[in-house]
Amino acid sequence: MRRGKYPFIIGFLAVPVALYGTFVVAAYIQTFQLSLTNWSGLGPIEYIGFDNFVKLWHDDLFWKSVRHNLFLLLLLPLITILIALVFAFLLNVGGGFSRGVTRGVWGSKFYRVVFFFPQLLALAIVAVIFGRVFAPDKSGLINGLMPESFKPWLFLADEQWALTCILSVLVWQAIGFYVVLFSAGLGSISQEIYEAAALDGATRITLFFRITVPLLWSTIQVAWIYLGIAAFDAFALVNIMTVDRGGPDGATSVLALMIYRNAFEYSQAGYASALGVVLFFLTLTFAALTLRVTRRETVEL
């Protein structure tokens, strides 16, 4: 062994570990600690046991926010994955067979390039764009496209539809990424399988359900977890797009927004930390549940 192995190891690890320990590990640990205090962000820290969590239990806005996060958690992955799978299938296999190879429909390269682009935009920028797209008067893209006599839709100003607007923006941005992701997975599925199935007279719809979906299962699982984590966030969209930030009347409030407002606007650092702890356990439960529910035998080739 060369001399100086340990000085080298320490030299290489010192800065990254110090940065990570100070700004990430310490912060996560302190979240648990602060959740047991009524600290405002200034002055002495006083421990109050689980009072914050009791207060949460009786907080209407908290339950509303949890419901909204669950709404996004359920629908965002479901809709995105379904549409992305269909598009990926069309772009890779949808063109049918020619000379023994499956191919995508005409122009599939172009579609893939266009679909992917929104992924490159910051969610904050997307939020500002769609804030205008959904404008409740003629200046909005959608209302502007409606015929003259049409009564403009309220979109984000409508309690019933505001959250659906948020969901649709998340879907809009995510689909292209998952089309590319699933396409990469489809590329690795052997041509022979499709060929064999086609010789057996399988239609493209059969190919989709019997071959594409089972063989992509592990990628779908990853996609589900990624989208689930995105559904727990949504902070940028809600903070920028919605009426009264989280409104109207709390109709779009999510946990991330509650954390931010309690910490930086209401001087409730302790309460915000308690929300962080709840969020942590929700995320953990979701990941564990997903892995358990979606576990099935991988089709080996």
Place this chain on the structure above:
Amino acid sequence: MTTNLSSTDALSGPPGVVPARAAGRRPGGRREFNAFTGLAHVSLIVWALATAGPLIWVVLASFKTNTEIFLGRPYALPESFSFDTYVSAWSQAHVGRYFLNSVFVVTLSTVGTMLFGSMAAYVLARYRFPGNRFIYFLFVSGLAFPTFMALVPLFFILKGFGLINTFTGLILVYIAYSLPFTVFFLAAFFKTLPKEMEEAAVMDGASHTRTFFQIMVPMARSGLVSITIFNIVGQWNQYLLPVAIMQGAGADSKWVLTQGIANISTSAGYQAEWATLFAALTLAILPMIVVYAIFQRQIQAGLTAGALK
């Protein structure tokens, strides 16, 4: 393999009947194929329009007057083309400053992330020492936690160091929060590199540090490129961290692009300067389109690399 074949067999009946059935189905099958192809094209075109439509609309609206914008007809061409709104977005609305701030912060933080991330990943992947596994899992466990869970303590830790509302603070935080994925990805990558080159370097008397920078880094180039793109895009698009960190007196001169645009959007409502907002948005989107047009393949590969691992 068997699973798939048997399931298709089950659909088309007993094996002996298959050829006849398939042959008999062919004409009908073709018709289904044509309808299918038509439908496929319609759905793809609709989604391509839904993707590009809002962006084209933003560019068009940036040339319009307020009156034109409120007239409806979103895809009508503007009455006159003038770049006044762009000048006002760039200088009066400070998009130029936000843009340069973003370039400055992301350049330094990406360089830092790649340097420290690859150093840590290399040591953790290729050296055996007590505590190796512990440090590795400490880094990787960071992948499981949402960033905004740590937001409150993070703010007060930075405040303790006097780093709130400073570029230094923001850059250090970007690096720290990018490390879990960077270390995770690069450690896996460094593990796959062959030992021979490294041994040859040792024979020639190269130090550990030199071996890393002159032998291992060039060999790991493809992995480093992917993860660099991943980090640039991720840090460029950050919104939560700058909003939490860049606050206080005079903070608006240090805002990054995402933050700045979000703020212009809020004030555009009060001042009714919608065209300026659309020009600001165009200025934020256009560079992305240019970069994407040039590096399209590398960007797609870089951003999906993580999910495929």
